[in-house]
Amino acid sequence: MSPPTQTPQATPELNVIALISGGKDSLYSILHCIRNGHKVVALANLYPSTSRQAPSTAAKGNHEHPKEEKEDEGGEEEEDIDSFMYQTIGHSVIPLYEAALGIPLYRAPSSATRSIHPSSTEENKQHLQDETESLVPLLRRIQAAHPEANAVSAGAILSTYQRTRIENVASRLGLVPLAWLWQYPVLPAPAERSTVSAVSSVVGDAGYWRIWLLAGVRRGSSRRIVNGMRRFAAPEDLRGAVLGEGGEYESLALDGPGFLWRSRIEVCETEVRTGEGGVGYVRLKGARCVPKTAAEGDGITPQSVRRPMLLDEAFARVLDEVRSVSGSYGGEAQAGSISAGRIECEPRQLRNGGIWHICNITAPEAGTEAAEQMKAIAGKIRTILQSSTDLPRSTEDIIFATVLLRSMADFASMNNTYVSLFKKPNPRQEPQWPAEMSSLKADSRQGLHVQSRSYWAPANIGPYSQAMSIPLRGAERIVYIAGQIPLEPASMQMVCDSAPTVEQSWLSGYSLRAVLSLQHMWRIGAAMQVDWWLGAVAFITGAENIAAKARVAWHIWETMNSQRDDESVDEEESTFDVWDIKYGRRAEEQTTKARVSAPIPNFEVLRSSGVIPPFLAVQVEELPRASDIEWQGLGYHCDGLELNAEEIDQGRTTKTITEQKAGYTIIEIDMEKSESDLKSSLQQILAAHTVTPALTHAVIYTTGAFPLDNWPGEVVPCKSVWGHRGSRLAAGIIFQSLEP
Numbered sequence: 001m002s003p004p005t006q007t008p009q010a011t012p013e014l015n016v017i018a019l020i021s022g023g024k025d026s027l028y029s030i031l032h033c034i035r036n037g038h039k040v041v042a043l044a045n046l047y048p049s050t051s052r053q054a055p056s057t058a059a060k061g062n063h064e065h066p067k068e069e070k071e072d073e074g075g076e077e078e079e080d081i082d083s084f085m086y087q088t089i090g091h092s093v094i095p096l097y098e099a100a101l102g103i104p105l106y107r108a109p110s111s112a113t114r115s116i117h118p119s120s121t122e123e124n125k126q127h128l129q130d131e132t133e134s135l136v137p138l139l140r141r142i143q144a145a146h147p148e149a150n151a152v153s154a155g156a157i158l159s160t161y162q163r164t165r166i167e168n169v170a171s172r173l174g175l176v177p178l179a180w181l182w183q184y185p186v187l188p189a190p191a192e193r194s195t196v197s198a199v200s201s202v203v204g205d206a207g208y209w210r211i212w213l214l215a216g217v218r219r220g221s222s223r224r225i226v227n228g229m230r231r232f233a234a235p236e237d238l239r240g241a242v243l244g245e246g247g248e249y250e251s252l253a254l255d256g257p258g259f260l261w262r263s264r265i266e267v268c269e270t271e272v273r274t275g276e277g278g279v280g281y282v283r284l285k286g287a288r289c290v291p292k293t294a295a296e297g298d299g300i301t302p303q304s305v306r307r308p309m310l311l312d313e314a315f316a317r318v319l320d321e322v323r324s325v326s327g328s329y330g331g332e333a334q335a336g337s338i339s340a341g342r343i344e345c346e347p348r349q350l351r352n353g354g355i356w357h358i359c360n361i362t363a364p365e366a367g368t369e370a371a372e373q374m375k376a377i378a379g380k381i382r383t384i385l386q387s388s389t390d391l392p393r394s395t396e397d398i399i400f401a402t403v404l405l406r407s408m409a410d411f412a413s414m415n416n417t418y419v420s421l422f423k424k425p426n427p428r429q430e431p432q433w434p435a436e437m438s439s440l441k442a443d444s445r446q447g448l449h450v451q452s453r454s455y456w457a458p459a460n461i462g463p464y465s466q467a468m469s470i471p472l473r474g475a476e477r478i479v480y481i482a483g484q485i486p487l488e489p490a491s492m493q494m495v496c497d498s499a500p501t502v503e504q505s506w507l508s509g510y511s512l513r514a515v516l517s518l519q520h521m522w523r524i525g526a527a528m529q530v531d532w533w534l535g536a537v538a539f540i541t542g543a544e545n546i547a548a549k550a551r552v553a554w555h556i557w558e559t560m561n562s563q564r565d566d567e568s569v570d571e572e573e574s575t576f577d578v579w580d581i582k583y584g585r586r587a588e589e590q591t592t593k594a595r596v597s598a599p600i601p602n603f604e605v606l607r608s609s610g611v612i613p614p615f616l617a618v619q620v621e622e623l624p625r626a627s628d629i630e631w632q633g634l635g636y637h638c639d640g641l642e643l644n645a646e647e648i649d650q651g652r653t654t655k656t657i658t659e660q661k662a663g664y665t666i667i668e669i670d671m672e673k674s675e676s677d678l679k680s681s682l683q684q685i686l687a688a689h690t691v692t693p694a695l696t697h698a699v700i701y702t703t704g705a706f707p708l709d710n711w712p713g714e715v716v717p718c719k720s721v722w723g724h725r726g727s728r729l730a731a732g733i734i735f736q737s738l739e740p
Contacts, residue, residue: 014038014151014176017142018103019135019166020045022094025155025181027253030101031260032180033153035305036490040153041146042104045094046134049109092284093252093265099289100263104145108138132165139173153178156452167451177459179452180490183527184308252284257300263289308455310488310495315519318559322511322552329507329548329555345715349384352696353472353738354444356393358384359699359714370410374403374417381421395421399445399468400480404716408622422463445470446477448527457520458487466524469637472738473660479528479635483539484520485627486513494625506545507552514538514549514556514629521631522560522600530635531602533561534656534664535614535734537701539630541623550617551726553629557615558725563603600635611643614654614666616732617722618701634664645724650681652724661739665689668723669731678704678730686710689735697736704730 016033018040020026033040098105111134143149152175156163163179170177255264268286311319348359361384363376378395385393403418405411448467453459460466460482469479486495495516497509525533538553540546601613623630640659645652651670657663667689669681690698690712698713701721721729 014178015041015146015148016151016153016178017042017044017139017146017149017175019152019154020094020097021155022097022252023155024251024253025157026153027155027256029153029155029178029180031257031302031305032307033178034260034302035307036180038151038178040103041149042106042142043097043101044135044138044142044152045097045105045107046110046138047094047107049111093267093287096265096287096289100261100265102262106138106142106145108134108141110134132169135166135169136172139169139175143173149175151176151178153180154452155179155181157181157184163450163452171451177452179454182450182452182454183456183523250281257304258292258296258298259300259302261292263291266290307490311515312519312522314560315515315522318556319511319515321559322515322555323508325555326507329551345711346709347380348711348713350696350698350713352694355470355696355738356388357697357713369413370405371413371417374414378417378421396423398422399447399470402714408624408626411624419462446528448524453490453492455490457523458484458489458492467528467635469528469635472662475637475639476658476660476662477529477637478534478662479525479530479637481521481524481528481633481635483630483632484517484524485623485625485630486516487520487625488516489520494627507548510545510549510628511552511556513627514553514631517627517629518556518560518631521633525600525633525635528635529637530600531605531638532636532641532656533601533613534634534636535616535654535666536631536633538615538617539620539623539632540617541620541628546619546720547722547726547728549629550619550722553617554615554722554724554726558612561601561612563601605638605640607640607642608644611645611654612724613643613656614664615724616666616668616701616729616734617726618716618718618732619720619722620718636662636664650685651729654724663694663735663737663739665735665737666723667733667735668727668729669733671728671730682731685733686712692737694737694739695735696738697734699734700731701733702731 014033016038018026018030018033020030020043022045030040094107095105097103139152152166152170152173154162154166154177156166156179163177163182166179167177169175254267255261265287266289267284268288269284271283271285272280273283274280309316345360347361348357350357350359358381361377361380363373363380366372366376382395385395385397398421401421403414405414446469447465449460449465450457451459451461457466464482467479467481469477471477487493488495495513497512521536536557538550538557540549540553542549636656636658638658638660641656643654643656645654648667651668653665653667655663655665667685669678669685689695690710695712698711699716700711700713701716701718703718703720721732723729723732
């Protein structure tokens with residue numbers, strides 16, 4: 001297998017304000033800002049205030065430093081080692097970074113109390129005393145001095161608490177948030193690990209940790225830290241503990257590569273101290289900057305800072321497989337077209353198990369303009385929600401939405417009205433077809449809303465989340481994942497194939513895009529603790545190679561959902577990889593008793609074998625950003641499920657039933673059926689699946705203009721539909737149910 005050589009491409013330069021604590025992660029993030037072609041124009045730092053009740057006293061002006069914090073009677077600076085947001089140990093060294101890096105430094109006291117409300121959905125309810133609020137006047141002062149600044153970087157790796165608060169401040173100030181280390185997935189190269197020289201200041205059992213307080217964070221020491229952390233952290237908490245995300249230890253960067261560090265910081269004297277609760281920390285005295293000489297050149301350039309490969313190993317492997325069997329995707333079919341006849345469908349509602357689906361909302365009476373139709377549709381949805389007889393409902397309760405447009409050119413005109421529906425970061429837009437709307441609503445929910453650019457997965461924009469999950473019964477949760485297109489996460493640009501072959505240029509590029517967008521869905525699913533995919537739809541576009549595109553998508557889906565012969569759960573569990581733990585992919589902070597995420601698919605929950613989760617490929621006219629593929633998946637978190645597939649008179653059905661009796665069925669109606677047979681087939685399917693109170697959702701993807709008067713759910717017109725193994729279909733139908 002060839003290595004996954006694709007790495008993020010260059011992106012338009014951003015002018016970055018780097019939030020620094022002095023720790024290894026915030027300084028390491030600056031290296032990645034430079035590596036990705038951006039310019040760091042200012043450093044920002046909050047230090048602990050001697051008075052927690054006082055407002056910020058940051059100095060005014062372009063480049064003045066506030067008076068440093070007062071000293072106590074012993075002539076030593078006060079330490080605050082309990083901040084949830086910021087590293088404060090060693091803060092007295094921070095002023096030296098301006099000279100060491102040659103970048104203007106701006107500081108202000110953190111005068112607020114700590115907030116304990118980490119929900120990403122509460123961005124409009126920031127507590128007045130939240131620590132993050134001290135950032136606002138500081139960043140505004142920097143923006144006044146550096147009007148070109150348009151981004152802010154932070155060193156968050158697993159801390160949802162830190163990331164979401166910085167994203168909130170960034171959005172309020174019009175800054176692009178950057179979190180290069182978020183969910184950082186791979187082992188950095190040896191040269192990269194030496195690009196920041198740091199001293200560890202460990203917070204923990206002072207007697208045990210004393211030997212670590214002066215340890216450099218260099219090659220090998222991280223493994224020793226992991227072994228030490230085993231004494232204090234449960235396995236499910238170990239990832240965060242190794243990083244020091246919970247305050248287990250902190251570090252202070254003293255040196256780094258010459259392209260960033262003009263000087264190194266030397267410390268003349270150190271003193272180990274013990275605080276309350278056995279907390280140990282180091283006091284650094286006599287710190288000073290020492291200019292580097294030409295003889296000290298390290299030869300490290302920005303290009304030496306290695307970024308994670310674009311593709312995980314499993315996805316790189318399937319990309320190679322697709323490209324190696326390119327000749328097997330032949331049998332081209334002519335591109336389809338949406339029926340000239342209008343597909344009539346009535347507004348529908350389904351309610352069961354706390355789930356409320358509202359489908360097929362249109363507004364032809366509003367005229368032909370998309371913006372006016374969206375205003376009318378929004379009004380109708382508000383009216384429907386307000387009609388709820390059990391509890392008051394509003395658009396804030398919507399967790400998933402689909403907007404169908406005649407053309408992507410209409411998106412900008414309707415988007416202002418659309419986003420006004422959502423005051424919390426919940427749903428986002430999906431593929432585009434003729435103007436209709438369906439939405440889903442439920443009570444309890446958990447969301448994933450990552451706005452920062454990183455190497456992990458594409459950042460969301462505005463109120464559109466990557467995923468939302470809701471509980472059904474017991475511990476089971478259903479996870480709705482937004483459609484994913486092949487954006488490079490670091491640049492937010494469409495991925496480019498660097499070396500397509502002449503004879504298979506379309507396949508080389510398309511397969512990369514198909515694999516990358518599915519990887520995005522996989523990573524988001526892992527962050528939401530998905531065990532199994534109930535199903536997925538690959539939306540494809542174009543006038544050529546449609547059959548081949550559908551077969552490629554199926555090949556990728558089948559491969560990623562198949563258990564490999566060489567997979568061994570026991571081997572995986574017995575191998576403890578330090579750097580996988582340090583840079584593990586997880587979107588939510590884990591607490592005691594939280595489970596360690598299993599891989600997707602998690603075959604331990606499967607009670608059957610030999611069946612691939614259901615798949616549809618649906619040809620549409622256009623997708624966002626002119627993409628030719630978008631994956632949309634429905635994930636499930638559970639302890640057990642059964643998957644069965646069988647051939648039926650109309651074609652093929654694949655059904656998933658969970659231990660708590662939640663059902664997901666996809667029915668593939670063969671293309672060979674005549675028009676009269678298709679109508680008859682649809683009637684039989686309706687009789688078999690819709691006359692039940694257990695039904696929670698129904699959707700049909702179809703190219704035909706046949707009557708759908710009795711169809712109980714959502715209707716999606718499309719140009720062509722493809723199913724299992726890339727076979728051409730007359731229609732694809734999805735039913736979701738929840739048995740009493």
